[in-house]
Amino acid sequence: MKTNKFILALMLLISFSFYAQGPKKEKVKALKVAYLTNNLSLTATEAEKFWPIYNAYDAKQFELRHEKMKMIKDKLDSESVDNLTDKQASAMIVQIESVEDDLYQNRKKFMASLKTVLSPVKILKLKKAEDDFNKTLLRQYKNKGKRD
Template sequence: MKNLFLILLVFGLTASAQDDKREQIKSLKTAFITTELSLTSDEAAKFWPVYNAFDEKQFELKHQKMRALGKKLDAMDAMTDKEALALINQMEDYENELFQNRRKLVSSLKTILSPVKILKLKKAEDDFNRKLLRQYKEKGPRK
């Protein structure tokens, strides 16, 4: 699996390569989570549609809304206190949306997975992200 992570990090930074990379990472994540949770066929059939909807919403919030806020932060030295407060409020709203999306996922999963498997999911997500970040750091950013 280590080699697969390295292969993912070799792709260029063009838009299509980024989409391909995201899909490949998603495939690796799916395999990793399935293995770590020891999902049965029945559990997997019910789990993945719920999880994929959650994951897409998280991606939207993190990569679209939060990035837009990040760009505004670059201009914070020129902001008034009123503008800065409005930006803080937006950030809190988006962070709350991320939290509520996670709560919705856990609530939905309670009818699909055991509580232990729900906890294992969180650990598997964290382990996968750490592993991916470690591979990225070892390879270094592409220039």
């Protein structure tokens, strides 16, 4: 039990240093790590192998979603869609498809890596835990807007 707590604390510290990009992001990341850890019931050996794989995957997904897609969205914001030529619009669609394909390929590699570390049941638990965490986070965000 002490080993699990030590690993959790170590993973939280690694996560904080890896994602030191603002207090809200750190808080959400810490909550997500705790939520996943609680829901997956990882052994010490599993956790030791799982978290580096997960953190690398998560960082790449973040980069793709927030940096590459942001460039596309910024371009859309700066130019009215109605003013784009078909050629410009087609080029942007190709860029969007490329980023979406990169996200999919990253997820596929992640799943393949997980198969060497976790049982199929724990991989499904991870998927469910991620979905549940995201739903809970979105619900809290929506409810916060209603109170303001």
